[in-house]
Amino acid sequence: MFDVKTLDRTDQEFIQNKIHNKTKPPGALGALESLALQLALITGKDTISLKQPTILVFAGDHGIAEEGISIAPSAVTQQMVLNFLNGGAAINCFCRSNQIAMDVIDAGILLPVTDERLTMQSLGNGTANFTQQAAMTLASVEQGLQFGADVAIKHLNNGSNVLGFGEMGIGNTSSAAAIMSAITKLPVADCVGRGTGISDEAYAKKVALIKQAMVLHEGKLDTAMDIMANVGGFEIVQITGAMLATAQRQSIILVDGFITTAAAMLAVMIEPNCQQYMVFCHQSQEQGHQLMLKHLNVDALLTLDLRLGEGTGVALAYPLLQAAASFYNDMASFAAAGIDAV
Numbered sequence: 001m002f003d004v005k006t007l008d009r010t011d012q013e014f015i016q017n018k019i020h021n022k023t024k025p026p027g028a029l030g031a032l033e034s035l036a037l038q039l040a041l042i043t044g045k046d047t048i049s050l051k052q053p054t055i056l057v058f059a060g061d062h063g064i065a066e067e068g069i070s071i072a073p074s075a076v077t078q079q080m081v082l083n084f085l086n087g088g089a090a091i092n093c094f095c096r097s098n099q100i101a102m103d104v105i106d107a108g109i110l111l112p113v114t115d116e117r118l119t120m121q122s123l124g125n126g127t128a129n130f131t132q133q134a135a136m137t138l139a140s141v142e143q144g145l146q147f148g149a150d151v152a153i154k155h156l157n158n159g160s161n162v163l164g165f166g167e168m169g170i171g172n173t174s175s176a177a178a179i180m181s182a183i184t185k186l187p188v189a190d191c192v193g194r195g196t197g198i199s200d201e202a203y204a205k206k207v208a209l210i211k212q213a214m215v216l217h218e219g220k221l222d223t224a225m226d227i228m229a230n231v232g233g234f235e236i237v238q239i240t241g242a243m244l245a246t247a248q249r250q251s252i253i254l255v256d257g258f259i260t261t262a263a264a265m266l267a268v269m270i271e272p273n274c275q276q277y278m279v280f281c282h283q284s285q286e287q288g289h290q291l292m293l294k295h296l297n298v299d300a301l302l303t304l305d306l307r308l309g310e311g312t313g314v315a316l317a318y319p320l321l322q323a324a325a326s327f328y329n330d331m332a333s334f335a336a337a338g339i340d341a342v
């Protein structure tokens with residue numbers, strides 16, 4: 001279904017020399033230098049171009065929410081979708097301040113929203129409770145990957161070359177933790193965090209429930225498709241498909257927090273080359289996120305102790321991409337500035 005090419009590294013030496021010859025001590029721009037290298041490899045060796053940055057916010061509900069493992073009920077997913085559409089959420093503020101476009105997608109929320117500003121590609125009214133049965137069918141996984149790819153391609157065809165991914169879904173840290181445990185083989189207790197900020201009691205219940213689910217689905221968590229069907233979420237599947245399509249089009253993927261990184265891990269499991277197109281924007285406070293990033297062997301750009309999701313870490317990190325582009329494109333070289341190279 002997807003065919004992601006390895007990033008062409010023919011120009012790597014040229015790009016590294018260009019960065020090296022800027023008027024600064026070698027390496028002095030730290031993480032911005034590796035970011036500039038990645039962006040130049042993706043968008044072009046002469047100029048880094050970031051076109052029509054857009055954050056796709058996928059919303060979906062989770063059957064496991066009926067167990068009381070979040071501070072909020074599933075109805076809040078719908079209410080937050082309305083908030084996104086009305087411009088009132090944190091992600092709206094940060095997108096506005098950094099001139100990033102937004103698209104809100106109903107990937108499968110419990111309570112419907114009828115609004116022409118919402119991109120409708122629902123896979124159903126929330127997943128089944130994965131502690132009792134499979135979250136969804138394999139047919140839903142396939143449809144979800146396609147829906148996700150479709151919306152990414154729409155934005156890429158409209159001229160964007162940088163897509164960020166965010167999500168909203170009460171209960172989705174439970175699904176992300178189960179996905180993480182299935183992929184990394186780390187113990188459930190290392191993968192489960194407090195999500196929206198649950199009590200000690202709810203946390204203990206969440207760990208026990210996810211352990212129970214891992215036993216229930218044992219032997220059926222070996223492929224990305226099976227992981228998604230058994231313990232996934234509608235928004236997570238669509239983000240996975242959207243990331244795969246973005247990588248296939250050799251465009252930039254901006255990864256947000258714990259849930260979007262779970263989707264990123266699934267995309268990488270399906271097409272390992274995907275990771276070369278990904279920028280990990282922040283390290284969430286959700287306890288498993290650090291271990292996810294370690295598993296992928298990546299560093300995030302920001303650590304702000306965010307644990308909100310929605311794509312907020314992407315929107316906040318975007319100015320760092322602009323800074324990387326700006327120094328790569330506009331900063332003087334030693335030769336141009338008449339400074340003795342160091």
Ligand SMILES: O=C(O)c1ccc[n+]([C@@H]2O[C@H](COP(=O)([O-])O)[C@@H](O)[C@H]2O)c1
Pocket residue numbers: 069070071072167168169170171172173174194195196197256257258259260284285286289306307308309310
């Ligand atoms: O992105 C993150 O790292 C993150 C960490 C904790 C919570 N969230 C958000 O909180 C919701 C899921 O939390 P929960 O407790 O309902 O599983 C969902 O809407 C996410 O966007 C997001």
Ligand SMILES: Cc1cc2nc[nH]c2cc1C
Pocket residue numbers: 071072076080167168169196308309310
């Ligand atoms: C209010 C609220 C806003 C959110 N945004 C992302 N996840 C969220 C969860 C809650 C509960």
